[in-house]
Amino acid sequence: MLIVQKFGGTSVGDLERIQNVANRVSQTLKEGHQVVVVVSAMSGETNKLIAFAEHYTATPERSEVDMLLSSGERVTAALLSIALNAMGHKATSMSGRRAGIVTDSIHTKARIESIDPSAMHAELALGKVVVVAGFQGVSESGQVTTLGRGGSDLSAVAVAGALKADLCEIYTDVDGIYTTDPRIEPKAKKMERISYDEMLELASLGAKVLQNRSVELAKKLNVNLVTRSSFSNAEGTLITKEENIMEQPLVSGIALDKNQARVSLSGVIDRPGIASDIFTRLADNSVNIDMIIQTSGHDGKTNLDFTVPKTELIDAKKVVETFIADDEISEASYDECICKVSIVGVGMKSHTGVAAKAFQTMAAENINIMMISTSEIKVSMVIDEKYAELSVRSLHNAYSLDQ
Numbered sequence: 274m275l276i277v278q279k280f281g282g283t284s285v286g287d288l289e290r291i292q293n294v295a296n297r298v299s300q301t302l303k304e305g306h307q308v309v310v311v312v313s314a315m316s317g318e319t320n321k322l323i324a325f326a327e328h329y330t331a332t333p334e335r336s337e338v339d340m341l342l343s344s345g346e347r348v349t350a351a352l353l354s355i356a357l358n359a360m361g362h363k364a365t366s367m368s369g370r371r372a373g374i375v376t377d378s379i380h381t382k383a384r385i386e387s388i389d390p391s392a393m394h395a396e397l398a399l400g401k402v403v404v405v406a407g408f409q410g411v412s413e414s415g416q417v418t419t420l421g422r423g424g425s426d427l428s429a430v431a432v433a434g435a436l437k438a439d440l441c442e443i444y445t446d447v448d449g450i451y452t453t454d455p456r457i458e459p460k461a462k463k464m465e466r467i468s469y470d471e472m473l474e475l476a477s478l479g480a481k482v483l484q485n486r487s488v489e490l491a492k493k494l495n496v497n498l499v500t501r502s503s504f505s506n507a508e509g510t511l512i513t514k515e516e517n518i519m520e521q522p523l524v525s526g527i528a529l530d531k532n533q534a535r536v537s538l539s540g541v542i543d544r545p546g547i548a549s550d551i552f553t554r555l556a557d558n559s560v561n562i563d564m565i566i567q568t569s570g571h572d573g574k575t576n577l578d579f580t581v582p583k584t585e586l587i588d589a590k591k592v593v594e595t596f597i598a599d600d601e602i603s604e605a606s607y608d609e610c611i612c613k614v615s616i617v618g619v620g621m622k623s624h625t626g627v628a629a630k631a632f633q634t635m636a637a638e639n640i641n642i643m644m645i646s647t648s649e650i651k652v653s654m655v656i657d658e659k660y661a662e663l664s665v666r667s668l669h670n671a672y673s674l675d676q
Contacts, residue, residue: 279429284503314345335380346406374410383418423484434494449510460675478528540603
C-alpha cells in the first residue's frame, strides 16, 4: 500500500517527538508499505514567526509573510528526513515547490490548483520515503504561498489524491473524532467511522481535529482519511463515504465554535441588490460569512445581521464603514461575545423533531438563541459565549451521545 501520513505541530513539537514520528514511519515501512510524510511546523513555530514579522509592523506584506512562514515546515521536513536516514531508511525532504504543489496567488490563504506528482513518484521508485513540507505551495508566477491555518491537512489530502494513495492518515494529539470536545464533556465517545458530510460540518463548525477544506477535498478526491494519535497505537476514526457506514446515528456530534462575531446593520437602504453589494464586497475582501438574518424595517430601510470569524472582523468593519460613508447603512454594531453551537448527523435527514429537541434543551437551560441556521444534516445556534460549555453538555446529554 501507498500511505500518506501527516503529522501536526504537536506531533513534531521537539526533536524527541520528531524521532517518535521517525519510529512510526519506520514501523510502517517494515510492514511493507510505501510512505509519503507531510509535516507541519514544530508547535509554536508559526506563532513565533508571525510575532517576528509583527515586531516591525502590524500589517506585514502577505507575500513576505508566506516566505517567512513556509520556512517552519521546511525545517521539520529536513529534520525528519535526517532522522530517517540516520536510522538506515532512505528519505528525502521536499518543499511544496519541489513536490509540485501549484496554488493560486492569494497569499496566506492560497488554494491548491494542481499537483504534479512526478518528483514524488521518482523518489518513491528509488525506495525512498518522501517527506513533504505541508501548508505551502508555489503560485504560477513562482512565488511561495501558504494555505492558511491547518493547511498541512490540506496538503496531505491533496498529495494523497495526486498520488492515488490507498490511505491518508492524519496524526494529531487526539486519537480520533469524538461526539464532542472531551475537554468540555468528559462523557464524549470516540467514533469508529463518520461520513465525509458529517465531518465536513463538524470541521466547518469549529471541531479542531481536521480542517474543513481538507475534508472537502478528501470527499472530492475520494481519499479515505483516518485521524489518529501520534502518541498511542489506538485505532483512529475513519472518514469515508456515507454508504460505507452501516448504522447511522440520529445525531453524530456536537460542535462548538467560539471564533465568531456578530455584525448587526440597521437602517440599510431597502433597494434591490443592496445585500448582494454588501456581501460581494465582503467576499472581495476575503471575509467569510456564515449565518445571515434579514428583518424588515420601516421607511424604506431594513436590518441585516450576519456572523463572521472573529479573525476577520476588522476587515468586515472596513467594508461596512464604506457603506455607512455612502449613507446606505445608518449604523452598525458588533458583538464578539457570542459562540455557535451545532448538532450534526446524517440521520437527521429521515427523522423529524431533531431541531425541536435542540431548542427545547436550550430553553430548559434558559439559554437565549440569537440566530438559527439549518441544513439537511445540521442545526446551528448562535448564543451568548458564557453559555458555550453548558449548551454542549446539555445537547450531548439530550441526544444520548454518551450511550
